Amino acid sequence: MRAVLVLAGGRSTRFGDRDKAVADLDGTPMIRRVVDRLAPVVDEVVVNCRDDQVDAVADAFSDASFDPTFAIDRDPDAGPMAGIARGLEVVTAEYTVVVACDMPFVDPDVVEFLFERAAGADAAVPRPDEWYQTTQAVYRTEAMAAACRRALDRGDDRIVAPLSDLEEVVVDADEIESVGSLDTFENVNTPEEFEAAKERIRAE
Ligand SMILES: Nc1nc2c(ncn2[C@@H]2O[C@H](COP(=O)(O)OP(=O)(O)OP(=O)(O)O)[C@@H](O)[C@H]2O)c(=O)[nH]1
Numbered sequence: 001m002r003a004v005l006v007l008a009g010g011r012s013t014r015f016g017d018r019d020k021a022v023a024d025l026d027g028t029p030m031i032r033r034v035v036d037r038l039a040p041v042v043d044e045v046v047v048n049c050r051d052d053q054v055d056a057v058a059d060a061f062s063d064a065s066f067d068p069t070f071a072i073d074r075d076p077d078a079g080p081m082a083g084i085a086r087g088l089e090v091v092t093a094e095y096t097v098v099v100a101c102d103m104p105f106v107d108p109d110v111v112e113f114l115f116e117r118a119a120g121a122d123a124a125v126p127r128p129d130e131w132y133q134t135t136q137a138v139y140r141t142e143a144m145a146a147a148c149r150r151a152l153d154r155g156d157d158r159i160v161a162p163l164s165d166l167e168e169v170v171v172d173a174d175e176i177e178s179v180g181s182l183d184t185f186e187n188v189n190t191p192e193e194f195e196a197a198k199e200r201i202r203a204e
């Protein structure tokens with residue numbers, strides 16, 4: 001079994017006074033687009049966000065054929081890795097793809113490939129350049145949950161901190177491009193990037 005854990009508990013400060021998770025991306029809230037793209041390759045959908053976001057996020061899924069499970073931050077603003085830890089508490093699947101809500105071009109073929117590469121290991125983490133794409137990576141749910149807890153317990157909330165405790169497969173740019181596009185990692189932070197994403201979706 002496979003889950004998607006969508007991270008949406010950020011404050012979207014670079015975006016402005018709106019929550020980018022539910023911002024309207026050419027007729028679809030961005031988080032809904034992200035999940036819709038991954039629905040064909042997962043069995044379970046979990047959303048991590050703050051309590052004050054639940055109504056708007058639930059609204060974005062009101063006409064979906066599945067009900068996302070909410071993992072609400074107990075400790076808001078504790079950073080994305082704490083959000084991953086919280087989300088993985090409610091996942092039931094053995095493997096989870098973690099994805100940020102602001103990656104509207106996430107490629108299901110890439111994610112399928114990551115699930116295949118993670119099998120038998122603790123994680124498959126893309127590293128298309130010098131940075132690990134930890135917010136579009138597949139993790140063995142229990143191993144990652146434990147690694148996050150250990151990192152948080154030692155006061156390390158960096159998103160890469162759990163990796164030191166995992167036996168992960170690192171997936172490079174060539175491997176990603178053999179199955180899909182590096183656009184899968186594009187993320188939307190500013191209104192300008194959001195407008196550019198909209199234009200691209202209109203042209204699709
Ligand atoms: N639960 C939780 N998730 C977070 C937190 N900070 C960021 N995230 C999520 O992690 C992902 C990547 O974060 P960013 O791109 O920095 O998003 P953001 O923090 O909302 O935006 P900025 O305020 O502009 O940095 C997004 O999906 C966010 O929703 C946090 O403190 N808690």
Ligand SMILES: [Mg+2]
Binds near residue numbers: 010011
């Ligand atoms: Mg942030």
